Amino acid sequence: MGEGDDDELLSLSLSFGRSQKAKNVPASSPHSASLAPPPFLELNLLAAGHARGGPSQNLQLAHRGAVICNLQHLRHSDLSPDYQPLQSVGGIDVNLAPPPPPSYAEDENAASSPNSTVSSISAGKRAEREAAGDNENEGERTSCSRGSDDDDGGGGDGGNGRKKLRLSREQSMVLEEMFKEYSTLNPKQKLALAEQLNLKPRQVEVWFQNRRARTKLKQTEVDCEYLKRYCENLTQENRRLQKEVQELRALKHSPHLYMHLNPPTTLTMCPSCERIATLSTTTSTASPMGPASLQASLQMCQRPLNLPH
DNA sequence: ACTATACTAAATATTACCTCA
DNA sequence: TGTGAGGTAATATTTAGTATA
Numbered sequence: 001m002g003e004g005d006d007d008e009l010l011s012l013s014l015s016f017g018r019s020q021k022a023k024n025v026p027a028s029s030p031h032s033a034s035l036a037p038p039p040f041l042e043l044n045l046l047a048a049g050h051a052r053g054g055p056s057q058n059l060q061l062a063h064r065g066a067v068i069c070n071l072q073h074l075r076h077s078d079l080s081p082d083y084q085p086l087q088s089v090g091g092i093d094v095n096l097a098p099p100p101p102p103s104y105a106e107d108e109n110a111a112s113s114p115n116s117t118v119s120s121i122s123a124g125k126r127a128e129r130e131a132a133g134d135n136e137n138e139g140e141r142t143s144c145s146r147g148s149d150d151d152d153g154g155g156g157d158g159g160n161g162r163k164k165l166r167l168s169r170e171q172s173m174v175l176e177e178m179f180k181e182y183s184t185l186n187p188k189q190k191l192a193l194a195e196q197l198n199l200k201p202r203q204v205e206v207w208f209q210n211r212r213a214r215t216k217l218k219q220t221e222v223d224c225e226y227l228k229r230y231c232e233n234l235t236q237e238n239r240r241l242q243k244e245v246q247e248l249r250a251l252k253h254s255p256h257l258y259m260h261l262n263p264p265t266t267l268t269m270c271p272s273c274e275r276i277a278t279l280s281t282t283t284s285t286a287s288p289m290g291p292a293s294l295q296a297s298l299q300m301c302q303r304p305l306n307l308p309h
Numbered sequence: 310a311c312t313a314t315a316c317t318a319a320a321t322a323t324t325a326c327c328t329c330a
Numbered sequence: 331t332g333t334g335a336g337g338t339a340a341t342a343t344t345t346a347g348t349a350t351a
Contacts, residue, residue: 165341166340166341167340167341202342203341206341206342206343207340207341209342210340210341210342214339214340
């Protein structure tokens with residue numbers, strides 16, 4: 001670790017998820033699926049010259065939740081006591097229903113066709129599904145609230161197949177309420193909800209899929225913001241320590257000052273792993289830090305940092 | 310062990326709606 | 331005021347992986 005390493009900083013990249021096994025939630029136990037935070041985060045802290053780019057440049061928010069941050073073995077509980085994995089982080093409640101669309105229910109072209117069943121010519125599995133559960137479809141559009149519009153003729157009626165319709169406010173509200181309780185539905189729940197909302201079970205299913213995806217995306221953004229701040233703090237701390245090391249080195253070369261130097265208490269513990277370094281305050285004020293211990297300290301702080309355990 | 314089925318997440322496409330020039 | 335482009339959100343489809351019977 002030469003002088004050249006002095007300005008090495010950290011870059012953070014993060015991704016998180018759960019093991020594949022944990023992904024599938026038995027339909028019979030919807031509660032177990034309820035909005036648990038991803039069980040782990042992956043974090044990679046890489047050396048990056050801060051002179052070349054700001055520390056915050058090393059983190060980016062990926063579009064659509066594809067997170068670029070690369071975190072390794074960082075559990076949510078590791079982040080900090082104030083880290084909130086879900087729901088209202090920084091004023092954001094990721095479970096909160098998005099503001100209701102401005103009266104979609106009254107939307108005029110909302111009439112329109114049964115959704116799709118279109119293009120997928122093959123899709124045996126899906127075809128089966130539709131055939132099985134969704135027979136009532138054809139023309140029987142979604143909500144009663146929009147039923148009144150059905151006659152405007154416009155609508156995407158058959159014409160060219162699929163026409164997407166927004167759910168009415170009431171439907172959305174009910175779905176959101178349900179989602180708060182169960183992030184996944186079992187078949188019975190799905191059927192019941194579909195019936196209650198006058199939707200096709202498939203629509204309910206799709207809505208929940210997309211809702212889970214939105215939740216995850218929001219959570220990803222929240223996590224990323226948090227980690228960004230975390231990284232900035234680490235960067236600051238790193239800078240501070242590097243500066244201190246430089247000062248100490250400078251002092252080392254002026255023995256007069258060096259002998260009167262108090263032990264650098266701030267270097268006694270690695271900020272990342274919190275291990276006590278050789279040059280803790282307990283290394284006695286009488287024995288000023290020698291080159292070896294300094295070296296050890298530097299090595300400790302310059303290798304890729306582990307986040308706090 | 311193999312297969313069929315059902316379910317899910319992720320990626321992607323399509324459509325609806327909003328804003329602004 | 332009307333309109334078209336661009337952006338965003340919502341809804342739908344496809345694909346691949348996994349669990350289970």
